[in-house]
Amino acid sequence: MHLSRALLSGLIATVTACGLAVSSSAAADQGHARTREAMEVMVEQDGVPGVLAQVEDGAGAWSGSAGTADYTTGRPRLALDRYRIGSLTKPFVATVLLQLESEGTLRLDDPVGRWLPDVRLGEYGAAVGGPHRSVTLRQLLGHTSGIPDYAADPALRRTYFSPRFLVHRWHSHTPEKLIERSLSRPPLFPPGTRWSYSNTNYLLAGMVIERATGRSYAAEIERRILRPLKLEDTALPGTSSRIPGQHGKEYSTLFVPGAHPPVRDVTRLNPSLAGASGEMISSGRDLVRFMRALVTGRLLPPRQLAEMRATRKAGSTDRYGLGLTERTLSCGVTVWGHDGTIHGSTTAAYTTADGTHTAAFNVNGDWSGDTRDLFEAEFCH
Structure with a gap:
């Protein structure tokens, strides 16, 4: 399939207008409204196909999606979708x-x-x-x-x-x-x-x-x-x-x-x-x-x-241990996890050190940069 980015932007807008872009309503966001908004921004402004979220915190489990899993059929992304990480x-x-x-x-x-x-x-x-x-x-x-x-x-x-x-x-x-x-x-x-x-x-x-x-x-x-x-x-x-x-x-x-x-x-x-x-x-x-x-x-x-979490500087906000990234968010919250990109897929999963707040995001496109804004929205609300 060969589609231009301009045509895809139009398709995304159509899907959004038809109410198919977001699988979780504001009433069901369980405190994750800012995260849902950040996901929509990635779809509408960055032009990615779709974003999928899975979060577990003190309020329980929450999943949300924006955009589409398939440009041809327009089906939304679903909580149990698998993807390359x-x-x-x-x-x-x-x-x-x-x-x-x-x-x-x-x-x-x-x-x-x-x-x-x-x-x-x-x-x-x-x-x-x-x-x-x-x-x-x-x-x-x-x-x-x-x-x-x-x-x-x-x-x-x-x-x-x-x-x-x-x-x-x-x-x-x-x-x-x-x-x-x-x-x-x-x-x-x-x-x-x-x-x-x-x-x-x-x-x-x-x-x-x-x-x-x-x-x-x-x-x-x-x-x-x-x-x-x-x-x-x-x-x-x-x-x-x-x-x-x-x-x-x-x-x-x-x-x-x-x-x-x-x-x-x-x-x-x-x-x-x-x-x-x-x-x-x-x-x-x-x-x-x-x-x-x-x-x-x-x-x-x-x-x-402890060896895995013994880190050294690996960027302006990140430190890297042994297969594990330590990231300090703008609000001072520190999370641990990793990012992953492969053709067609951008993924990241991070958690607080005590495991009480964990989030995983996937974008079914590889041109969106990274998922940092999603974690800022989820952990710094």
Whole structure:
């Protein structure tokens, strides 16, 4: 499907006028009216297809939606819709690795080369003129390894972050081949000396889990997290292009610059391009349950949870731990969680440290920037 942004704006206005854009009335907002308004602003002003919210706080559970799940049918987004969560996969991977550390299977300060001797990271620190330092598992989880992001590779971006994606989106990828793109480039800095977000780190972390357990990171996430928490909407699709179960459409401008680039339906794609850095599918209900369980200690012993929450500066309002972001909102409230973007989908889930107020948002489009205004509206009302 090929629609212009101008035409989509007209469709959104029509849907809104017909009363289909918002699934929760003001009377049923349960104190989330500002959040609902922020969602509508994203649809009406940013031109995204739709926004879906799931919140749990002292008043109970609330779900809301704005816009549409499908430009063709005009159906609204529904509370139990599943969607791709991109880098929100990372807290799941980090949790498994920290569980393995708590069990004595590995140590956070193990060199990656101990587990992946074929990757040849041993001299990586020396390559940037610093003292010899081996990249460690801790540095992978905390994005302090200095390893470049494979997703920033110019050749990969020309193929997968442009209209050429429509031809190549069915291709399968192995983490080894994706990692080669990073290791062929100079390190960004000596390991452990700075912070720089790199999806390559989590491809490596997924490989370490497999080497340490004899099972794939997907099998370990399912066994250790999905089943115990009964996250029935959450899946690791591997190379499958489908979103299983109830879902809407996901749309992309394919990162074409300009005021009104064409919008494409990219619901079906092979997520092995993201792998352990961002392949997962979930729902608002599952993400709220996972994030609350994680920060309140249901998944990790106190020492490992403290390691995960030991953060360093990663932006003007964010700090990053081991697979977990600490964000301070304008009203002074601190929340913990992660963001995730993949073609056609933008997701974020955050919770207060005590787990009493948790929110997950999804936008079924990838051109809207981020979801910060939604969290400001939800947590700072």
